[in-house]
Amino acid sequence: MKKRRLLSVLSVICLLGAVLAGCGSSGSGSGGAAEPTADASGYVYTGEAPVTKSGGSLKILASTSNYSNVDISNAPIVKRVFEEAGVTPEWQLLDFNSYADAITPMLASGQVDADIVKLPDSDPNQVYLKSGMFVPLDTYFGIMPNFSAWLEAHPAQKAELTAEDGHIYYVPGTYVAHDYQPCLMYNQVWLDQAGVSAPDNLEDFVALLRYYQTHDMNGNGDPNDEIPMSIMNDFLPYMFGPAFGLGLVSGFQAYAQGHVSYAFADAENYRAYLEFLHGLYAEGLLEVEFTSLDRDQVISRIAGDLTGVAFDFSWAMSMMYSNVLPYYDGSEHTAFVGAPPLSGPSRGFYVGRNLLSDMFGVNAASEKIELAVKFLDFAMSDHCQDYYQWGFEGETYTVNADGSRSYTEQALNNDWLQAFGINPAFVFPAQQSVEATDILVAPWHARINGELRQYVRDPWPAIYATTQESDTVNLYLTDLQTNVAENATAFINGTKDLNTDFDAYLSGLESLNLGEVTAIRQKQYDRYRKALGQ
Ligand SMILES: [Ca+2]
Structure with a gap:
């Protein structure tokens, strides 16, 4: 079910925290927002239900649930949102698994008979928004009180959503972005046997690997069958890059004053990173076939109690790794447990994901633009988000004496909860919640996630590109x-020598037009900073 989202997409802004701290109060940017207007019955929508008192229907073009047995259009949560809004849906739901394939030609031809449309992607090259197919929503902010308040509270996402022309076209759902992100995991039983807690720096970490390498950790009488760590190649940059101050996950990083550079061309820090990994390789702590290790192999090793350290998406912790350990008893004492990042010359961190998920736009050819705009605003209100995340009191959750909430027994059945319409991101701009994720994992896993949240930093922002920029970058x-990946492998396994071959590697990047690509990333980042009000 889960998709691997790796190297290609996300990266790190080392100083994003500092960047965001100074940008709280920029103006809304776009003028001309429509004032609240009355519907045919004289009712004025101000952000709460209903959206209209004169009735009406809206055509919704979106996707089915990813649970094939769930009819999202009949889910109680989805139905209630329309009932409260006073709007009747006319559904046009395309299959979740082929949504992009089905809707992309429709959008390309302009043949869309719907008022509200779920986009096939984030429109990264501004193809649809430049076609004039979608309403610039900022011109309707006067009747979008919920969305405009959300944007003011999320300046980074507002900057990401601001197109090159200064307008905002889409209402987004959001992911859980700082929770359940890729992290280090240790076999707790092995840690206890070694008499240490999870290391938080490279030096202690290497010492632990050496201990595992020379001790019979699994107690089978053979001190040589232990594989100290099992790290899939794509996760090496997540695991060790931050300790060297590198944003290797997307490769592009911005330092103070917004200067963008390519981390894989960092003559000092990236070289130190490679030197460190080559050291692990030379000692046998990073395995010879490290580039081909896959998740199935990691799981198989854990099931055989053969390895002590892994790095993966958080969900693997209790759902794929701990549960196959021969002695796992459901507690963290016998589990593969998440731990803080490793620090080195720089302080360690984990790389989160981009907050923005599915985008919804209003068709500029709609005859009911105002109703569609108001409905979309209502559908992303806190009031509706509460439904999306918790459902209804007494049915999906109960309120405890201290005011906190618990899901009901029935809601702990995930199939039932999906049919109820929890997190209906297929049809609404829904915001994923940590709580709804917590109930899917072991309690100790949810607690560890809460502890690791503080170490997660935002990835490289999602910034709209121009078609020309995309053409150049794609070229x-x-x-x-490819060149970076091949050279990384060669420097780590010693086929190439950092002392004699590293300068040639750096100049090789230049001859592959790194300068042009970085210049484009710089322009894009400048636009992002400008949209942030910097
Ligand atoms: Ca052994």
Whole structure:
């Protein structure tokens, strides 16, 4: 079910925290917002239900649930949102698994008979919004009180959603972005046997690997069958890059004053990173076939009690790794447990994901633009988000004496909860919640996630590109990334020597047009900073 989202997409802004701290109060940017207007019955929508008192229907073009047995259009949560809004839906739901394939040609031809449309992607190259197919929503902010308040509270996302022309076209759902992100995991039983807690720096970490390498950790009488750590190649940059101050996950990083650079071309820090990994390789702590290790192999090793350290998406912790350990008893004492990041010359961190998920736009050809705009605003209100995340009191959750909430027994059945319409991101701009994720994992896993949240930093922002920028980046970036990956492997396994070959590697990147790609990333980042009001 889960998708791997790795190297290609996300990265790190080392100083994003500082960047965001100074940008709280920029103006809304776009003028001309429509004032609240009355519907045919004289009713004025101000952000709460109903959206209209004169009735009406809206055509919704969106996707089915990813649970094939769930009819999202009949889910109680979805139905209630329309009932409260006073709007009747006319559904046009396309299959979840082929949504992009089905809707992309419709959008390309302009043949869309719907008032509200779920986009096939984030429109990264501004193809749809430049076509004039979608209403610039900022011109309707006067009747979008919930969305405009959300944007003011989320300046980074507002900057990401602001197109090159200064307008905002889409209402987004959101992911859980700082929770359940990729992290280090340790076999707790092995840690206890070694008499240490999870290391938080490279030096202690290497010492632990050496201990595992020379001790019979699994107690089978053979001190040589232990594989100290099992890290899939794509996760090495997540695991060790931050300790060297590098944003290797997307490759592009911005330092103070917004200067953008390519982390894989960092002559000092990236070289130190490679030197460290080569050291692990030379000692046998990073395995010879490290580039081909896959998740199935990691799981198989854990099931055989053969390895002590892994790095993966958080959900693997209790759902794929701990549960296969021969002695796992459901507690963290016998589990593969998440731990803080490793620090080195720089302080460690984990790389989160981008907050923005599915985008919804209003068709500029709609005859009911105002109703559609108001409905979309209501559908993303806190009031509706509460439904999306918790459902209804007494049915999906109960309120405890201290005011906190618990899901009901029935809601702990995930199939039932999906049919109820929890997190209906297929049809509404729903915001994923940590609580709804917590109930899917072991309690100790949820607690550890809460502890690791503080270490997660935002990835490289999602910034709209121009078609020309995309053409140039697409032309050069794949070759660059291939070259980087091949050279990383060669420097780590010693086929190439950092002392004699590293300068040639750096100049090789330049001849692959790194300068042009970085210049584009710089322009895009400048636009992002400008939209942030910097
Ligand atoms: Ca052994």
